[in-house]
Amino acid sequence: MNCIHELFFEQALLHPQKIAIVLNQQSLTYNEVLHCVKLLADYLIQNHNVKVGDIICQYLERSIEMVLGILAIISCGCSYCPLSIDDPAPRTHSLIEETKAECVLVHSLTKMKLNDLRHVSLVNCEQIIVAKYITKVPRTWPAWTVKVTDENIAYVIFTSGSTGQPKAVQIRHRNFVSFINAVHHEDIMNKNDVVVQTASCIWDPHVQEILGSMLFGCELVMLQQHGNRNVDYLMSVIYKNQATFLTVVPSLLIMFAEYFQIADKLDYMKTIRVLRCGGAGVFPGYFNNESNEKCLLQLPDISDDKCYVTGDLGKIDSNGELYFVGRVDFQIKLRGQRIEIGEIERIILNVSSNVTNCVVIKYQQQPEDQEHLIAYVQSSSSSSNNEMIIIEELKHYCQQYLPLYMIPTWFIVLEQLPLNTNGKVNRKQLPKPDFSHLTQQQANDHHVDEPNGEMEIEIHALWCRLLSIDTLSMKSNFFSMGGNSLLLMKLYNYYLSTFSLNQQIINIAMLFKQSTIVEHVQLLKNALLKTVNDTFVVQQQQWKPLN
CATH class of the missing domain: 3.30.300.30 (ANL, C-terminal domain)
Structure with a gap:
């Protein structure tokens, strides 16, 4: 069985001039992607002495470099490990230490967050690719000589741990390629698809979206940072690129349903069973973890290979469709x-x-x-x-x-x-x-200052409606009052449509960081002022004297 990077190389050679990756106005062909991947892999091997089996972490915003980094890491025979830039710094440091990674791929902006790390090399992949892009890759490219088998670990992803410590799930090349073969067999994805990459890097479907697209020869559409939280932007990307493939979590599906004003009802069945997964796609176990004996079991009557005990509860309807209904332990699923x-x-x-x-x-x-x-x-x-x-x-x-x-x-x-x-x-x-008691209790923690002015009154009323609260302080924190990322997405989309704002001027990350009504009102006023100033400048440029 071929390895992941070998299958990508085949696709790049089959249709080198086909568009591989798109992000807003940027795009790369399969040949250009292959060239950049070779440059970055060569740099890692020559300058950082990475070896087969090493774990290399990646700490990037959504970008084209995110795709290039994954492919370069795997092409070196190393294991890709994604880190979220939205995680608190202590958690990120702890995960890097857990993997024993000596190398982390970063951007200029994300590098600053990790500058205090010791004994870890921070590789700015953006700078390396730009600096070396005009370089001609030598015929004896080092990564071609790397000996990788389908039993090697392709990537590791941290999942929430029942003991309180996150666990690193290991996926072999064989596991992923078997999964891709099954996707191909069922014609779920093919070379004609335009795939929008929506999943966060802390969620394993992002690997399926990115690597799956590259292995099938699809066109992969990347989103700008936090673009998956902005329904208007996401819909515009889907329409503009004529997307045909999209992975959605329940919270995003709810947003789409509200966007199109549709509703769906599920009719659940009666018989509930614990779900176990078998086959070539089953992972070999958690990295450096003792719980493998409990979650990987031999079931001779079902399979010669070990089966993974998911801990999920499911039931099957008369059409043979499987529904997830809960957990046997205290693991939960919250908004995807x-x-x-x-x-x-x-x-x-x-x-x-x-x-x-x-x-x-x-x-x-x-x-x-x-x-x-x-x-x-x-x-x-x-x-x-x-x-x-x-x-x-x-x-x-x-x-x-x-x-x-x-x-x-x-x-x-x-x-x-x-x-x-x-x-x-x-x-x-x-x-x-008692939600009414809790919200009132937290509102009492602040002096309840009344909204002043038309915009403050409108935003205050919107918050109360979204959070199901009668009144709240202008200085109450959105998340402390019961807000969450899904509600913030609704808030953001309301701001964009109501005030006709450009998402380049105000983004959802700003609302995360400044999360009181007072701060939101100030952000909106600044965005409106900038919109007016930009319009005035454009108008001045349009009416220039002919002489």
Whole structure:
């Protein structure tokens, strides 16, 4: 069986002038991609002495270089490991240390976030490719001589860990190529497809989108940073490029449904079973982890190879279609992201010696409502005076060590968590969260200053409507009041359409970083002022005297 990079080389030689990657106004042909991949792989081998089996991390924004970096790493016989630039720095540093990576591919902007790392080489792939692009790759390109088999690890991706520590999933070349062969057999993707790369790099479908496209000879359309959170931009990319293939998570599907004003209902069946996966696509195990014996089992009646115990619960309808309905353990799926709540609980327990126990659950008031993470925290100093101090400390600490999607919406401080007869936390007896009380409690934490002016009144009303709150302070944090990334996407799209703003002037990342009504109003005013000034400049340029 061929390896991933070998199949890509074949595609590049089959149709060298075909468009391979598109990002806004930029594009590269398969021949140009191959040239850049060879340049970068050559640089890594010659200047950083990378060897077969090494793990090389990649810490990049969405870009064409993201694709080139993945292909170059794998072409060296190394294992690609993606890191999210949205993760807190301590978590990123911890993951790099876990992989024992000695080399990280970066951009000029992302490099600054890792400058304090020691004993790790930061390789600015953007600079190297630009500087060496006019170079002619020698016939004896070093990577051609690298001995890689389909048993080598192609990439590793960290997943939330039940013990509180993220686990690195290892995927062999054989696993991925077998998966691609199955996709080809079912005609799910083919060389005529235009694939939009929507998945975040912390989610394994991004590898399937990127490498799958390159192995099939598709045209891969990359999005600008955070472009997958902007429905208007995403729809314009789909229409402009006449896209035919798109991977969507439930939250994005909901956004599309609202965009087109459509609804869909699922009719679930009765019989529920634990799902086990077998076949050539099953991974060899987690990197440097002892849990492999529990999750990889030999089932002689089903397969000669080991099967992966997913922990998912599923049921099959009369048409043979499989539906995911839940988990057997405390792993959850929240807005398309798989989360081990043990990892969140471990972080919370590290906050302070006053925090003696905690439980995190997924909660939804009504089936049509937003899903939230609720953290129940047992504290030895849970008086009403200390409660808000503890909550603020918990929020601040979680923001430092957890990705945004793993930070609980609400923290409920209790003197004692309910226990069962065995002394374990009785989750069924946890008090149901009173959202009206919680939002009012947090609103009281700020002086409730009334909105002043037409824009403030409009934005305040919009926030209250989205968050289902009667009133809130102009200085309340969007995420502290129950907001999440999906609701922020709705907010952002509302701003763009209502105020006719250019997404180049204001982007969703700005709203993440400045997340109060006061800050949003100021961002919008600045964006409107810049839009007016730019229009005025354009008009001046259009009416020039003929002499």
